[in-house]
Amino acid sequence: MKAAVVRRVAAALLFCVPVASRAEWRAVEQEKTYAIAGTTGMELYQSIGERGPKVRGSRAIAFTDFKLTWSRKYEPRNGGCVLAAARPNLTITYMLPKPGEKLPAPVRARWETFMTGVRAHERMHGEFIKDMVRQIEQVSVGLAVANDPNCKKIRKELTRRLGPISRQKGQRDADFDRTELKSGGTVRRLVVDLVNDGLGPLLP
Numbered sequence: 001m002k003a004a005v006v007r008r009v010a011a012a013l014l015f016c017v018p019v020a021s022r023a024e025w026r027a028v029e030q031e032k033t034y035a036i037a038g039t040t041g042m043e044l045y046q047s048i049g050e051r052g053p054k055v056r057g058s059r060a061i062a063f064t065d066f067k068l069t070w071s072r073k074y075e076p077r078n079g080g081c082v083l084a085a086a087r088p089n090l091t092i093t094y095m096l097p098k099p100g101e102k103l104p105a106p107v108r109a110r111w112e113t114f115m116t117g118v119r120a121h122e123r124m125h126g127e128f129i130k131d132m133v134r135q136i137e138q139v140s141v142g143l144a145v146a147n148d149p150n151c152k153k154i155r156k157e158l159t160r161r162l163g164p165i166s167r168q169k170g171q172r173d174a175d176f177d178r179t180e181l182k183s184g185g186t187v188r189r190l191v192v193d194l195v196n197d198g199l200g201p202l203l204p
Contacts, residue, residue: 025087025088025089025090027090027091027092027126027129027130027133028090028091028092029091029092029093029094029126030091030092030093030094031093031094031095031096032093032094032095032096033095033096033097033098034051034052034053034095034096034097034098035051035098035099035100036048036051036097036098036099036100037099037100037101038099038101039099039101039102039103039104039107040107041107041110041111041193041194041195041196042195044097044099044107044111044194045191045194045195047097048061048097051097052097053095061097061118061187061191062094062095062096062097062118062121062122063094063095063122064092064093064094064095064122064125064126064129065092065093065095066090066091066092066093066126066129067090067091067093068088068089068090068091068129068133069088069089070086070087070088070089070140071085071086071087071089072085072086072087072140073085073086074151074154074155075151076148076149076150076151077144079146079147079148079149080144080145080146080147080148080149081144081145081148081149081150081151081153081154082142082143082144082154083140083141083142083143083144083154083158084141084142085141086136086137086140086141088133088136088137090129090130090133092126092129092130094119094122094123094126096115096118096119096122097115097118099111110193110194111194113190113193113194114190114191114193114194117186117187117190118187118190121180121186121187124176125173125176128169128172128173128176129169131169132165132166132168132169135165135168136162136165139158139161139162139165140158143157143158143161145157
């Protein structure tokens, strides 16, 4: 979420094989924080604009990042190669703001409401990541390429298939942020409620 705004082979090579079973996996999800200053909603938000994580050149309120590696098993079969198993190792990290000072009770209540919404927003980006990994798993396990005894062509074919999945995930992130940050959007309303401090419409 950007704070500045309101403030993710030819067909002949392939042959069919039975789809291998997919092992269950679970993403590791963790939260990290960065320190902000201030004791009013406006001060807190201004500090986010100064200290928030940089995303594509702009400061963000929060950010969801991930590390993804794969354990893959390629098997030569009948002169070709099959990707018999592919298990993801996924860690999702949510970077969130944290006040460095004790907040007055009314501000603390608004801050907690704000952070509940921010967490929900970032967790949705986390779901997009997990969806992407499931799609990768779906196109990976059981993939087979003929005339590939050294399992080299299959790696190129897999890479070709993963590009559109990654781009689709990026588009989902962008569309979701655009909806949440626009006037009337969920995150925009959260920011307005935080910075107004009950003093009227300081931010439209």
